[in-house]
Amino acid sequence: MSIVEAEAAQLNVDRPSGLWVDAWDRFKRNPAALVGIALIVVFIVAAVFAPQIASFEPNEQAGPLATNPAGPGGDHLLGLDQQGRDVFTRILFGARLSLLVGLVSVAVGLAIGLVLGALSGYLGGWVDFAIMRLMDLMLSVPGLLLAIGLVTIMGRGLFQIMLVVGIVQVPTFARLLRGAILGQRESDYVLAARSVGVPGHRILLGHILPNSIAPVIVQATLAMATAIIEVAALSFVGLGPADPRLPEWGKMLAENANRLEQSAHLVIFPGLAIVFSALGINLIGDGLREAIDPKLKS
């Protein structure tokens, strides 16, 4: 067998594979990530099928008004709240809200952050300087504080809140992508692409970005958890969605925080919902990070 043939034979050894196939293989072998998937599947099923699963409406008075409402048991899996609403139902519908908040705010943060980061990293010079100083400015204020400030300015509609939580994430995405692009910009394949006449915008979008996006995807996953917690936190300090009927987990928690001793179930269950959804997302994010970048595993 000639050398060429031997090499050719070698070509067929590890097919079929690809970047994402390999990543999925590694992801599958990570038990924590699988637990994360399980948690998130439960979360998504709850969100999507909330009307089918729940036996009540989220704002329906399903039991008596009471100062000390009934705890878990009977018709009401997780008990009732003071207005006589079914807690289980409200948590299911809350999942919808949290999922929406997570997706929309991360989408907002990603959209703005990717554009700013890409411009900054690829163009460099004063564009880079201007964008990065703005990001530094935003990062110099604690995220929640910035969110509180922005909500005060923009108002407490659900959409405004999602927007704000997204904006708070922008610097993280922008800086991450900028760093990754800087690492790729001088690489050999970029030079090779330039040497065959590929125009600048195609190099950025078609060559550099696909190589820089992996850490951003990981961050986006983790950012969903942050977004959910942030909205809950905003609700907790009284700056959540203004509509009192919205079954927002953070608000459910806040409304009953001072009644922990009398009606623990009103606090514990929304709290658990927040914890497990955030935990699930974080586990997936960490799993993704390890799967995409095997160097981190060592």
Next chain:
Amino acid sequence: MALLSVRELEVKFFTRRATVHAVRGTSFDLDPGQTLGIVGESGCGKSVSSLAMLGILPKTGRITNGEVLFDGKDLVGLSDSKLRNIRGKDIAMIFQDPMTSLNPVLKIGRQITEVLTKHLPMDKQEATVEAATLLQRVGIPNAADHLDDYPHQFSGGMRQRVMIAMAIACRPKILIADEPTTALDVTIQAQILELLKKLVVEEQMALILITHDLGVVAGVCERTNVMYAGRFIETGPTPELFARPRHPYTLGLLKSVPRLDAVRKEKLDPIGGSPPELTNVSPGCSFAPRCVYATDESRSRVPDLRPIDGPDHLVACWNPVPDEDLPQAPGAEWAVR
């Protein structure tokens, strides 16, 4: 008229710390179908010259003087969009490290079709068919099956073949190969060089082969230019240059190559010292500090390229190596016949 004519090319890098004068006035002509070797140590400016010709210098680098005439048209100062139409179509380049020169997240086929659809009136499908043909031509068997492969599934030699396929996709008139075999195993090196030689003949391409490996030049190139500290210091037909190196540096290079047929006890004879920093260059010949033949004149004035041993063999030296110092044809038997 020469296909490519480089005149007095100068390239400087402007960094915060210093200005590096990387290429200091190089001139050469390249005829259609000619093979030219550019030889020199790392950092002597050989890669930088080719990047400059294509207008793809790093951001800190700039052409400060000279012209690059391609088909009579000066490429220096041409707008980037016009240069892009030449790069990859008329002049193409392959790089040293095939492991990093292919985009790791794009399929092989996609990387080749991108060049084809950019420069030729082809749609995606035609380009895909052509890409498979190209891969076949550079010696990748069952090419059509490998279009959807990613670079990491290929070995170094195979990747360099892919790079070559990309470079010759639009049948360029000039192929610049920057150390195409340096990162490869010796057996693979030979295959890649054979492939390049074959393609140059088949496609009537002119080839500029940049390397530090004299053996490679000897096997492939008709003419050789030796570069030192940003200048050509000796140029000539390869057999002549290897048989009678007139510049002390060329002689030094030839002497520092290990040889199988050397007498056992014979030691390698490396050139003492190291190349000058290109930030502040001394007034005289840049090789003078390392040169045993150096005179006061060579320390104070820069020599120009001048004919020696006939009109084709040029040397930039005040004090060329005399006949009696030439060892018995140190490189003659390697040269192309």
